[in-house]
Amino acid sequence: MNPTPPTRIDVDEQSSDLDAARDLLATTYAGNEWRADATAMPFAFRFAAVGDTAMSLRTIRFDGHLQGVMTPSEDFVVQWTTRGTATIGSGDDQLLMEPGRPQLWPQQGAAFSYRDYEQKIVQVNRAALEEVAGERGTAPGQLVLDHTVRPDERALRVWRSSVQLISHTVLDRKASPLLQAEMGRLGALALLELYPVVSASLPDELLLPRNAHVRRAVEYVHEHAHLPITSTDLARVASLSLRALQIAFQRAFELSPNAYIRQVRLDRVRDALLQGDPATTSIAEVAKQWGFAHAGRFSATYQQRHGEYPRDTLRRRA
Structure with missing residues (x-):
């Protein structure tokens, strides 16, 4: 039986109607609470997409203010602006778009606010x-x-x-x-x-309502493992005292919060080595990227976590 090829996509829509443009985008991206307002610029809109359901290239021009909430999607969306201003998320998690610099859309969805912008998108299906x-x-x-x-x-x-x-x-x-x-x-x-693959999944127990505080801390570790985070940071995120956080991690993982952070970073190193080219990838550089400066100590810690030395993981790519 021959596999069915992905469905072809070829769209080019333009409009001078603000509400019609908003509705078209909200329908295309299954958005919530989308609102569009006029700005000082004369309104103009264009949406184009070409490719197929596995991967498509898209462009959007929207001379106006567009804001709302994007819901979770089965597609991975990388987008960048070439003109205008744009923010994704809110509060401490808000990202300010830099013109020309690609940004992966949060897979769990996020609020956004775009103004007088042109945007390019590469959309890749999860499968x-x-x-x-x-x-x-x-x-x-x-x-x-x-x-x-x-x-x-x-x-x-x-x-x-x-x-x-x-x-x-x-x-x-x-x-x-x-x-x-x-x-x-x-x-x-x-x-x-x-963008790196986040390899670890959360234990089922953390999904229970009584573990909501520690779950917030764990999710924060996985999202910010590349940053210099501490137990104090996690206690603040979880709205727990430092002592209560330590007890919660010991109960859930039999690890201290700092040991859990180190474990996640060791997993990120493994992901990088599995994806690396043995001819060009430096284990020491990858280790340093994830905060492991002492080569000998890192190698022993890695072996304890993954049952093999870093060089053995890297050789799998040979």
């Missing part, structure tokens, strides 16, 4: 990304990307060059389904270079 991530060791159903990471310059170069090649191919309406599929795979690979 397509899971297939590529599975080849790198990510278990089915476990794919979570850390949208809070600020991609480094190497990852940005890979992303931009990949998007340029994808654009040339996908915008050619005569490109074959096979070539389109290869571009989808390239987009998935570039996305996995741009």
Whole structure:
């Protein structure tokens, strides 16, 4: 039985009606509480999308103020503005968009506010990304990307060059389904270079209402493991005293909060080594990136956590 190719996408919509433009985007992205207001600029709107249901390239122009809430999606959406202002999230978690710099949309959804903007989007379906991530060791159903990471310059170069090649191919309406599929795979690979995989899943017990405080702390660790966080930070996030936090972590994980942070970072190192090229990846540099400066101590700690030394993990890619 031959697999069914992804459905082709080819959309180009324009409007001078503010409410119609808002409704079109809200319907396309299953949004909640979307509101659009006029600004000093004459209103103009365009939405274009090309590709297929596995991966598509999209552009939006909206000369006005658009705000609302994006709900969780099965697609991974990387977007960047070329004009205007934009924020994602709220409070301490708010992200200010930098023109030209890609940002992964939070998979759990988020509030947003955009004004007089032009935006480019690469949208990759979860199933397509899971297939590529599975080849790198990510278990089915476990794919979570850390949208809070600020991609480094190497990852940005890979992303931009990949998007340029994808654009040339996908915008050619005569490109074959096979070539389109290869571009989808390239987009998935570039996305996995741009944002790290969060490997650990939370224990079922933490989903119980009585563990809501410690769950908030654990989720904070997984979202901010790349930052210098402390037990005091986690106590504040969980609205617990430091002593109560330590007791909660000991009960849930038989670990102190600091030991749990270190364990998550060791998992991130493993993810990076599984994805790395043995010919070019420096174990010491990856370790330093995740806060492990002492090579000998790191190697022993890694072996204790993962049952093998870092060099053995990296060799799996050979």
